[in-house]
Amino acid sequence: MPRLLALALLAGSLLLILCAAVHPVLPLTAVGxxxxxxxxxxxxxIHLGLLYATGLIIAGIWARWLRAHxxxxxxxxxxxxxFGIGQxxxxxxxxxxxxxxxxxxxxxxxxxxxxxxxxxxxGFAVMCGRLAGFLVAIAAxxxxxxxxxxxxxxxxLVALAWLACGAGLIGDLFAPPGHPLMLxxxxxxxxxxxxTAVRVLRGDGS
Numbered sequence: 001m002p003r004l005l006a007l008a009l010l011a012g013s014l015l016l017i018l019c020a021a022v023h024p025v026l027p028l029t030a031v032g033x034x035x036x037x038x039x040x041x042x043x044x045x046i047h048l049g050l051l052y053a054t055g056l057i058i059a060g061i062w063a064r065w066l067r068a069h070x071x072x073x074x075x076x077x078x079x080x081x082x083f084g085i086g087q088x089x090x091x092x093x094x095x096x097x098x099x100x101x102x103x104x105x106x107x108x109x110x111x112x113x114x115x116x117x118x119x120x121x122x123g124f125a126v127m128c129g130r131l132a133g134f135l136v137a138i139a140a141x142x143x144x145x146x147x148x149x150x151x152x153x154x155x156x157l158v159a160l161a162w163l164a165c166g167a168g169l170i171g172d173l174f175a176p177p178g179h180p181l182m183l184x185x186x187x188x189x190x191x192x193x194x195x196t197a198v199r200v201l202r203g204d205g206s
Contacts, residue, residue, distance in 0.1 A: 001063075001066060002063045002066040002067050002200055003063075003200070003201060004063075005059060005060045005061075005062055005063035005066065005200075006060065006063040006197045006198075006200035006201045007060075007197070007201070008056045008057075008059050008060035008063075009056065009057060009059075009060025009061055009063055009064075009193050009194075009196070009197040009200075010060070010193075010194055010197035010198065010201070011053075011056055011060075012052075012053040012054070012055070012056025012057040012060055012193075013053070013057060013060075013190045013191075013193040013194040013197065014194060015049055015050075015052065015053035015056070016050060016053035016054070016057065016186075016190050017187075017190050017191075017194075018049070019046050019047075019049040019050045019053060020050070020180075020187060020190075022042070022046060023046055023050075024036055024040050025180065026178065028176065028177070028178045028179070030115040030116070030118050030119040030122075031108075031115060033101075033105075033118070033122070034104060034105045034108040034109075034114075034115075034118060035105075035108075037097075037101055037102065037104075037105035038105045038106070038108070038109045043097075043101075043102060043105075044098060044102050047094050047095075047097045047098035047101075047102075048098055050094045050098075051091060051094050051095060051098055054087050054088075054090060054091045054094060055091070057087055057190075057193060058084045058087050058088060058091075060193070060197065061080050061083060061084065061193065062080060063196075063197065063200045064076065064080075064196050064200060065077060065080055067200050069150065071149075072146050072147070072149070072150060075142065075145070075146040076143065076146050076147075078142065079139045079142035079143045079146060080139070082135055082138055082139040082142065083135070083136060083139035083140075083143075083189075085135055086131070086132045086133070086134070086135030086136035086138075086139060086185075086186075087132065087136065087186070088132075089128045089129070089131050089132035089135065090128070090129055090132035090133075090136075090183065090186055092125065092128040092129075092132075093125045093126065093128045093129035093132065096121065096122070096124075096125035096128075097125070100118075100121060101118075101122070104117070104118040122178070123177070126177045126178045126182075127177075129178075129182055129183060130172060130177065130182050132183065132186065133168055133171065133172035133182045133183045133184065133185050133186060134168075134169070134172045134173075136164070136168060136183075136185040136186050136189055137164065137165050137166075137168030137169045137172060137184075137185035138165070138169075139189075140161045140162075140164035140165040140168060140185055140188070140189055140192075141161070141162070141165035141166075143161045143192075144158055144161035144162040144165060147161065152204075157192060157195060157196070160188065160191060160192045160195075161189075161192055163188055164184070164185045164188035164189045164192060165185065167184050167185070167188065168184045168185025168186075168188065168189075169185070170184075171183070171184035171185070172184070172185065
């Protein structure tokens with residue numbers, strides 16, 4: 001089971017990084033967003049990839065818990081529950097853009113008057129994303145504190161979790177609503193997740 005979950009975590013993390021890399025930056029206005037979505041033929045597939053990546057990450061993160069030492073399991077368990085809730089909230093944001101965002105863009109292109117409805121619903125999705133970034137940043141800090149006490153844990157990996165916590169909180173608190181920096185913690189933790197998955201697969205530190 002740890003290896004299977006580690007493969008899920010690795011696949012999900014790499015898929016999330018890939019999809020995020022090709023995701024266009026939205027202007028954060030109703031007209032601009034819908035025009036940008038219409039002009040991006042692969043918009044739906046990017047968000048479908050992000051959605052599945054999120055699911056793989058929520059499940060796969062537990063590979064690290066299954067390989068954890070007894071003294072870290074309780075704290076990591078709490079951290080991973082918070083982490084999973086945060087990722088799920090980001091999934092709500094992604095799902096909105098995959099489904100409703102794509103549909104609103106098509107209706108707008110056809111001349112439909114959907115700007116106000118899109119703006120209101122997008123505001124809800126963005127706030128889900130802001131909560132996601134906040135929770136993942138908190139979870140990253142909890143992971144950093146817990147894994148730092150393990151002598152065989154690479155210091156660079158602990159530092160990366162701390163960076164995801166600190167930079168994630170700053171980005172989440174101060175980025176404009178909908179700006180990618182809101183999800184700094186999610187992006188940085190994707191790197192931590194990929195490295196951790198590889199370590200579990202190799203049996204490092206177990």
